[in-house]
Amino acid sequence: xxxxxxxxxxxxxxxxxxxxxxxxxxxxxxxxxxxxxxxxxxxxxxxxxxxxxxxxxxxxxxxxxxxxxxxxxxxxxxxxxxxxxxxxxxxxxxxxxxxxxxxxxxxxxxxxxxxxxxxxxxxxxxxxxxxxxxxxxxxxxxxxxxxxxxxxxxxxxxxxxxxxxxxxxxxxxxxxxxxxxxxxxxxxxxxxxxxxxxxxxxxxxxxxxxxxxxxxxxxxxxxxxxxxxxxxxxxxxxxxxxxxxxxxxxxxxxxxxxxxxxxxxxxxxxxxxxxxxxxxxxxxxxxxxxxxxxxxxxxxxxxxxxxxxxxxxxxxxxxxxxxxxxxxxxxxxxxxxxxxxxxxxxxxxxxxxxxxxxxxxxxxxxxxxxxxxxxxxxxxxxxxxxxxxxxxxxxxxxxxxxxxxxxxxxxxxxxxxxxxxxxxxxxxxxxxxxxxxxxxxxxxxxxxxxxxxxxxxxxxxxxxxxxxxxxxxxxxxxxxxxx
Ligand SMILES: *[C@@H]1O[C@H](CO)[C@@H](O)[C@H](O)[C@H]1NC(C)=O
Ligand SMILES: *[C@@H]1O[C@H](CO)[C@@H](O)[C@H](O)[C@H]1NC(C)=O
Numbered sequence: 001x002x003x004x005x006x007x008x009x010x011x012x013x014x015x016x017x018x019x020x021x022x023x024x025x026x027x028x029x030x031x032x033x034x035x036x037x038x039x040x041x042x043x044x045x046x047x048x049x050x051x052x053x054x055x056x057x058x059x060x061x062x063x064x065x066x067x068x069x070x071x072x073x074x075x076x077x078x079x080x081x082x083x084x085x086x087x088x089x090x091x092x093x094x095x096x097x098x099x100x101x102x103x104x105x106x107x108x109x110x111x112x113x114x115x116x117x118x119x120x121x122x123x124x125x126x127x128x129x130x131x132x133x134x135x136x137x138x139x140x141x142x143x144x145x146x147x148x149x150x151x152x153x154x155x156x157x158x159x160x161x162x163x164x165x166x167x168x169x170x171x172x173x174x175x176x177x178x179x180x181x182x183x184x185x186x187x188x189x190x191x192x193x194x195x196x197x198x199x200x201x202x203x204x205x206x207x208x209x210x211x212x213x214x215x216x217x218x219x220x221x222x223x224x225x226x227x228x229x230x231x232x233x234x235x236x237x238x239x240x241x242x243x244x245x246x247x248x249x250x251x252x253x254x255x256x257x258x259x260x261x262x263x264x265x266x267x268x269x270x271x272x273x274x275x276x277x278x279x280x281x282x283x284x285x286x287x288x289x290x291x292x293x294x295x296x297x298x299x300x301x302x303x304x305x306x307x308x309x310x311x312x313x314x315x316x317x318x319x320x321x322x323x324x325x326x327x328x329x330x331x332x333x334x335x336x337x338x339x340x341x342x343x344x345x346x347x348x349x350x351x352x353x354x355x356x357x358x359x360x361x362x363x364x365x366x367x368x369x370x371x372x373x374x375x376x377x378x379x380x381x382x383x384x385x386x387x388x389x390x391x392x393x394x395x396x397x398x399x400x401x402x403x404x405x406x407x408x409x410x411x412x413x414x415x416x417x418x419x420x421x422x423x424x425x426x427x428x429x430x431x432x433x434x435x436x437x438x439x440x441x442x443x444x445x446x447x448x449x450x451x452x453x454x455x456x457x458x459x460x461x462x463x464x465x466x467x468x469x470x471x472x473x474x475x476x477x478x479x480x481x482x483x
Pocket of ligand 1: 087089110
């Protein structure tokens, strides 16, 4: 009897225990898939369920509203895939805000964050993969708070008020791939700023800061860096071998919007993988013939627009065996000579020369450009566009832009009119803006609409263009004499 009831009691307990376990298990399972809780009285926070977890967004919420919504979310114990705050006044950021929520991506934009306590992220160290604290009021990198985020792949501190990057500012972020500090006030980068950041960093954005030189030393040993953005700073000088020791994986280098005047020899040596170099909007007047030494087998995209070059820097460019795009817009180049595209022109596909001072393109200047697809020449001083000059590129060109040039419309431009009118080719860009400047009767008239008679051509111009000039002259004389 005793044994029986004892047995019964045990089995009952086991049964209850199993039920309890089942209940627990089902509640855990349910909490993982139950979706959004009702957010108490919130009009500024919204929750939605995404495949990988919840997505909570709070825009212009009061702090109280925010905290209640977070609490409601936290109590479900679900994974929060995205947690987004915008225009919320957070001020000091402490441990209580995120608590122990499992947050993967946290964004706090324009939240007046002035400081972040050391343990603010203590509850999310393993889960956090990306952190965006853009448009806040941080004056330094919150190193101690970030230190434990071993799985953080992306850190964005754009538009804060950071003035220096101190030693080991990002230590402990061993998984970091992307670091963005655009729009701060950084003037000083400690030599050890990136020490301890792990060897995974592939992108660094230091654009729109107050840097007066390339922070070469700190950037050393970032062995797998692929993209380095230093645009919109105050860099006035590039040194020889400026990027030495930076590792050889750099693919994209942005230096636009600085104050560089000269490119010294071997400025980019060591960047053996460099594919794209942006030097737009500087004050470059001089490029050393060996400026691009070391990147001749990798560079394909080169931007030198909005500088002060007075000729095409053919000598340094000749080394670039793979150059595909050459952007020289908005310089002071006044002519293209027969030499300018020799021995590197065959790889060029895209050439931008708008807004220069071009008045002359020598007859054979384009003859090596047999892969050319885009040729932009608008807003220059060209009076003539002889067929002989362009003939060699017409087979491959998909865009030819000559608008806003002061063309003297005589028979030499008839081939161009025919090209504009050729519905099939559609090569000519902005044909209506490609006009005659002279002679006076044709001033302002789109070349597309001028007639052979306007141009004073003897016969149909498309014939002239294929006839030899001598035959054309004879026909012309014939026409004068016989009419
Ligand atoms: C930033 O947030 C404040 C309110 O906290 C708002 O007045 C301001 O317009 C916001 N700025 C931007 C750029 O959204
Ligand atoms: C890169 O990140 C992984 C974690 O994602 C880490 O295990 C590894 O140590 C890091 N690599 C280096 C060189 O630090």
